[in-house]
Amino acid sequence: MSDNRVEDLNIESIKALITPDQLKAEMPISEAAVASVQSGRQVIRDILDRKDHRIFIVIGPCSIHDVDAAMDYARRLKELSAKVEDTLYLVMRVYFEKPRTTTGWKGLINDPYMNDTFKIEDGLHIARKLLIDLAEMGLPLSTEALDPISPQYLQDLIAWSAIGARTTESQTHREMASGLSSAVGFKNGTDGSLTVAINALMSVASPHRFLGIDQSGAVAVVSTRGNPYGHIVLRGGDGKPNYDSVNVALTEEALAKSKLSANIMIDCSHANSNKNPALQPLVMDNAANQILEGNKSIVGLMVESNIKHGRQNIPANLCDLEYGLSVTDGCISWEETEEAVMSMYNKLKDVLPKRNA
Structure with missing residues (x-):
């Protein structure tokens, strides 16, 4: 029994949330979506294992705030994917949670109506419906695993997961990632250092036991097998880039020293x-x-792309939101996206098939 003299002194309220089982019963994954997720995960694993010569590109909006615009973007990406699929494997960014240094919009799951009402249960329904619709289109999907509980609601639809620069050092996120069903990329620290990501990769490959929730929403001890498909994501830091050949070579050396696979993804955004x-x-x-x-170690890229170039602040009147324009980090436009992807395709289409020979 709680004693309110000493407990929960700064808690305003605690409200029960729909359980993962209940959400999935309301919104089950279809056979088409299952096939899409399984295929996407296997392709990425094969690329990391050098059984598939392609490069995978995690590409799409910095964050999802408009479901209609996300579907519009997805249809364009699906069409572009078909043009480059023998060389580049396009994975759509579907990011619902945003880390915040101080305050700000925390993403579609936490605040789906962008008005500080924090209707999280609505956010989970909206997010799951969008993921199902996108998976049924045949698109492999990616997201950032930020909250340690939300993967129980959505991970069954994800082909690749990211652990961000702010959370790569977190023991909670390393343990969680060790149980994720998808491959997972760990970004280097916000200061640009590789150490936290290298340590994370060694941790994520190992089994862990930690507190979490089960599918019925009960608090549980979660025991993981370890995730063998962790890899590093270079995103720069402290205003300095680290995608150049010198930094890539230094990363290769650091991975080899720790007896880790030389799988490197370049984040084209951020620093x-x-x-x-x-x-x-x-x-x-x-x-x-x-x-x-x-180079034989670069296996993936990450690109922030949307329908329109740039970003916008969230207006007081949400009717003033500009369609297809990011409300978080600035993105390249669809036209720039298509041009950059096709340029990369044309450069690499004859080279990548011979790369792993």
Whole structure:
């Protein structure tokens, strides 16, 4: 029995939430979606194992705030995927949670109506419905695993997961990632250091036991097998990029020293583009050129892309939101996206089949 003289003194309220089982019973994954998720995960595993010569590109909006715009973007991405699928494997970013240094919009799950009402149960329904619709289109999907509980609601639809720079050092997130069903990328620290990501990769491959919830929502001890498909994501830090060939070589050395696979993903945004979305295609081009020059460790890219270029603040009147424009980090437009992806495709289509020979 709680004693309110000493407990929960700063808690305003605690409200029961729908359980993962209940949400999945209301919104079950279809056979088409299951096939899409299984295929996406296997392709990414094969790329990391060098059984598939392609590069995978996690690409899409910085965050999802408009379901209609997300579906619009997905249809365009699906069409582009078909043009480059023998060389580039496109995975759509479907990010619902955003980390905050201080305060700000925390993403569609936490605040789906963007008005500080925090209707989290609505957010979970909206997010799951969108993931199902996208998976049924045949698109592999990615997200950031930020909250340690939300994967129980959504991970069955995810082909690739990210652990962000702010949480790579977190023991909670390393333990959680060791049980994720998808491959997972750990970003280097916000200061640009590799150490936290290297340590995370060693941790995530090992079994862990920690407190979590089961599918019925009960608090449980979760025991994991360890995730063998963790890899590093270079995103720069402290205003300095780290996608160049020198930093990639240093990363290869650090991975080898720790007896980790030389699987490197380049995040074309964040410090690697100095937070200027217009520079992202240049980072993509640099990565392609490194591969042309013989690099064998770059296996993936991450690109923040939307229908329109740039970003917008969330207006007081949500009717004033501009369609297809990010409300978090700035993104390249669809036209820039198509041009950059096709440019990379044309550079690598004859090279990648011979790369792992």
